[in-house]
Amino acid sequence: MSSTRQLRLGAFMRPVSIHTGAWRYPGAWPDANFNVQHIKRLAQTLERGRFDAFFMADHLAVLNMPVDALKRSHTVTSFEPFTLLSYLAAVTEHIGLVATASTTFDEPYHVARRFASLDHLSNGRAGWNIVTTANPDAALNFGKSTQMDHGERYVRAREFYDVVTGLWDSFEDGAIIRDVESGIFFDPARLHVLDHHGAHLDVRGPLNIARPIQGWPVVVQAGSSEPGRQLAAETAEVVFAAEADIGAARRFYADVKGRMTVLGRDPDHLKILPAAFVVVGDSIGDAQAMRDRLDSRVHYDSGIATLSSTLGHDVSGFDPDGLLPEIPETNASKSGRARILELARSRQLTIRQLAAKVGSYAGLAFVGTPVTIADQMEEWLMTDASDGFNIMFPFLPAGLDVFVDRVIPELQRRGLFRREYEGRTLRENLGLPRPPNRFLES
Amino acid sequence: MSSTRQLRLGAFMRPVSIHTGAWRYPGAWPDANFNVQHIKRLAQTLERGRFDAFFMADHLAVLNMPVDALKRSHTVTSFEPFTLLSYLAAVTEHIGLVATASTTFDEPYHVARRFASLDHLSNGRAGWNIVTTANPDAALNFGKSTQMDHGERYVRAREFYDVVTGLWDSFEDGAIIRDVESGIFFDPARLHVLDHHGAHLDVRGPLNIARPIQGWPVVVQAGSSEPGRQLAAETAEVVFAAEADIGAARRFYADVKGRMTVLGRDPDHLKILPAAFVVVGDSIGDAQAMRDRLDSRVHYDSGIATLSSTLGHDVSGFDPDGLLPEIPETNASKSGRARILELARSRQLTIRQLAAKVGSYAGLAFVGTPVTIADQMEEWLMTDASDGFNIMFPFLPAGLDVFVDRVIPELQRRGLFRREYEGRTLRENLGLPRPPNRFLES
Ligand SMILES: Cc1cc2nc3c(=O)[nH]c(=O)nc-3n(C[C@H](O)[C@H](O)[C@H](O)COP(=O)(O)O)c2cc1C
Ligand SMILES: Cc1cc2nc3c(=O)[nH]c(=O)nc-3n(C[C@H](O)[C@H](O)[C@H](O)COP(=O)(O)O)c2cc1C
Numbered sequence: 001m002s003s004t005r006q007l008r009l010g011a012f013m014r015p016v017s018i019h020t021g022a023w024r025y026p027g028a029w030p031d032a033n034f035n036v037q038h039i040k041r042l043a044q045t046l047e048r049g050r051f052d053a054f055f056m057a058d059h060l061a062v063l064n065m066p067v068d069a070l071k072r073s074h075t076v077t078s079f080e081p082f083t084l085l086s087y088l089a090a091v092t093e094h095i096g097l098v099a100t101a102s103t104t105f106d107e108p109y110h111v112a113r114r115f116a117s118l119d120h121l122s123n124g125r126a127g128w129n130i131v132t133t134a135n136p137d138a139a140l141n142f143g144k145s146t147q148m149d150h151g152e153r154y155v156r157a158r159e160f161y162d163v164v165t166g167l168w169d170s171f172e173d174g175a176i177i178r179d180v181e182s183g184i185f186f187d188p189a190r191l192h193v194l195d196h197h198g199a200h201l202d203v204r205g206p207l208n209i210a211r212p213i214q215g216w217p218v219v220v221q222a223g224s225s226e227p228g229r230q231l232a233a234e235t236a237e238v239v240f241a242a243e244a245d246i247g248a249a250r251r252f253y254a255d256v257k258g259r260m261t262v263l264g265r266d267p268d269h270l271k272i273l274p275a276a277f278v279v280v281g282d283s284i285g286d287a288q289a290m291r292d293r294l295d296s297r298v299h300y301d302s303g304i305a306t307l308s309s310t311l312g313h314d315v316s317g318f319d320p321d322g323l324l325p326e327i328p329e330t331n332a333s334k335s336g337r338a339r340i341l342e343l344a345r346s347r348q349l350t351i352r353q354l355a356a357k358v359g360s361y362a363g364l365a366f367v368g369t370p371v372t373i374a375d376q377m378e379e380w381l382m383t384d385a386s387d388g389f390n391i392m393f394p395f396l397p398a399g400l401d402v403f404v405d406r407v408i409p410e411l412q413r414r415g416l417f418r419r420e421y422e423g424r425t426l427r428e429n430l431g432l433p434r435p436p437n438r439f440l441e442s
Numbered sequence: 443m444s445s446t447r448q449l450r451l452g453a454f455m456r457p458v459s460i461h462t463g464a465w466r467y468p469g470a471w472p473d474a475n476f477n478v479q480h481i482k483r484l485a486q487t488l489e490r491g492r493f494d495a496f497f498m499a500d501h502l503a504v505l506n507m508p509v510d511a512l513k514r515s516h517t518v519t520s521f522e523p524f525t526l527l528s529y530l531a532a533v534t535e536h537i538g539l540v541a542t543a544s545t546t547f548d549e550p551y552h553v554a555r556r557f558a559s560l561d562h563l564s565n566g567r568a569g570w571n572i573v574t575t576a577n578p579d580a581a582l583n584f585g586k587s588t589q590m591d592h593g594e595r596y597v598r599a600r601e602f603y604d605v606v607t608g609l610w611d612s613f614e615d616g617a618i619i620r621d622v623e624s625g626i627f628f629d630p631a632r633l634h635v636l637d638h639h640g641a642h643l644d645v646r647g648p649l650n651i652a653r654p655i656q657g658w659p660v661v662v663q664a665g666s667s668e669p670g671r672q673l674a675a676e677t678a679e680v681v682f683a684a685e686a687d688i689g690a691a692r693r694f695y696a697d698v699k700g701r702m703t704v705l706g707r708d709p710d711h712l713k714i715l716p717a718a719f720v721v722v723g724d725s726i727g728d729a730q731a732m733r734d735r736l737d738s739r740v741h742y743d744s745g746i747a748t749l750s751s752t753l754g755h756d757v758s759g760f761d762p763d764g765l766l767p768e769i770p771e772t773n774a775s776k777s778g779r780a781r782i783l784e785l786a787r788s789r790q791l792t793i794r795q796l797a798a799k800v801g802s803y804a805g806l807a808f809v810g811t812p813v814t815i816a817d818q819m820e821e822w823l824m825t826d827a828s829d830g831f832n833i834m835f836p837f838l839p840a841g842l843d844v845f846v847d848r849v850i851p852e853l854q855r856r857g858l859f860r861r862e863y864e865g866r867t868l869r870e871n872l873g874l875p876r877p878p879n880r881f882l883e884s
Contacts, residue, residue: 068630071626071629080555082524083528084528089529105549114524114525116522117522137646140646141647142549143645145644171519178472185515185516188509202585203584206504208504209519209520297625
């Protein structure tokens, strides 16, 4: 039995886990963010499960929270994405390798080059998660005293994308002829100089690396504010969405795909993958007990700190057993803030309850058996709430192993997920077209 | 038999070879700068030969030469160093991995982080070749209309080094205690905020990665102008020198080590490794014939272009059979220009002859049998002309294979080179001390 519509699955690999209690869970590897042997094992398990991509998050500062909370967080140290994913390219064969790179704090020449290099090294498996970096502390590490304005960050991101993709097109496919007899290494008529001059960037080119195997590495995006959605509709091929319930997810899905239609893009050329925290048990009660046990490993200080940083406002001084007062809007992530305010209002949660929720994991979660989880995923897929998921494992390695050993086979049995990789590249596996070279467009 | 003084050997791995004719040599791999399987094989051969380091050169623009010459050059495309070396970290165990990174066109937070990540991934094998980027075309790829002045580039390089090493010290060794019971991941008293404010850079820190395995990755330098030498004396642990004859090399060696003594640094804590082009044959005549055959694969246009770019002045319009006229000084590499002017003057070479020399390889070359090459290396080592060499192979893979199969055993027989790696890290193999954390210095 096979269905035409299938799930796409990414794995969101914040070191150790997204969950700040995970390093303390029984059987966890608390040293996983130093120990590349552990991460190699995780990547190989994902590949055995036929995951589309290993997705590496990235942050350009130690998290902006008070040190008493920070000291409890395993996320203060992490491998850098390009180095880690290049290492993984050598020990895997099929899985996509998606690195996060910031358009606010990097140079397009570097970014274009590193992704092109990763794409050549991995034989066409690179993807670029475009972020504009919401953490205001990052600015201080890059010679700026204040964070660039939210809207301006997205204007720069759009221009940055144009430059990077233009640099990837510097050499046409096949431009490098390597004719040993005549001594001609490449055909100069097929080398193009971008010569970009824009509001934020001036970049001449050409890039000093051949066009990537995929033409362009797959473009991924995770911003969900108004300009974030527009950027996705204009440029992205995968979106990591953050909607926590199916209704909101359907509205997001319709909104972004609708924007694509307006722009003349085929909505099939963008895969929307909400982030989903998945806890697998023998019964729903069993899975919920695991989740409760995990949540109990999060200290109150960590919860308050995560809440403060998501809101962009320090709430540690307020009465923990009172409701959240008015919080001024800041320059940080708008959508994260809005989601918490909505949660606080709709359920009338105290600050202590909010901190417990946000400090563990407040987003979309599938907590149940392989069958109930597959049921939910199928419902999301079949009702245009998503094209798949960006899976977050509650603890590692056990949370990943059980997903691959029990949930994946259930999805495969229903025809909802591949049994073998279809293509050679990430782009082919995702069913995305190869972009034409801009210098050849009529 | 063993001598106390031993050679240190790096391998200078410009893709395919430093020699612009190499991709056309019989048996060469013209596609090596796309084909990571080839480079993996080269790295594993170097490791079998007990080389200290795989050294990856880097350039931030397509070479600045006219397109009619450029089209003959295999160096227009190359893997990016961090991605390539991280890949190689997964398929090697002992060899050092030295990446070139520019202090003129990158951010210290990124550079510190990528090297720390590579050091953790490779279990202590990372090295940073600090360059200031002499190619004026690079500026145009990074939003600048003109190249930063030579002296100013070195002022920025010195400050950049201070910031990067300070960021590496953010977490003390052992700061990350991972106490699962109490839930404390790291000891906040052992996390330090750099808070650097200088003429070129403002960087707060801390770095979001644990202190590198080596404390600091090994610091390498290749600039040989006056400020280049001073930077080396102040900061470097390895210098890739460029002197072509033994007398000049001894003067360079004495100069840089003398500067260290003045600064209170132990001269043993810096290894001076001149770049050496090595052609191995069954007789000296046989080796010279190979070299001539290789040189004959370089087209006149390529030679003229290399000559122009090294001089920082287009000489293609001059009479090829006349002498070189006065060439104005430019903002590019001063030492490269000086070496060519000296060559032209001392041997009264025509432009055509100069182009042939520079276009192939004009620097130090050992062309002979395993015995004569070992003799020369021994003389350099024993007379304070060098502490070893940064080997350039004339063509690949054959030029490397023969070096490892025939020259290395001859050096080992004489007690001039290791038979097994002495240590676990690059720093240990080079015999360099582990740097203390600056925040713990009294
Ligand atoms: C699944 C997911 C992963 C994300 N990963 C990163 C990341 O690695 N680095 C980062 O700076 N931001 C990351 N973000 C944040 C987004 O880039 C974005 O800033 C955030 O969703 C807020 O949207 P906005 O910027 O449009 O306001 C992620 C968001 C989601 C939903
Ligand atoms: C063996 C060797 C390797 C070098 N590798 C690089 C490199 O990869 N990238 C680069 O920009 N410059 C490289 N250089 C150039 C030096 O960094 C430096 O610019 C040059 O030697 C001129 O010295 P100066 O900058 O002090 O004038 C190298 C030089 C030598 C001798």
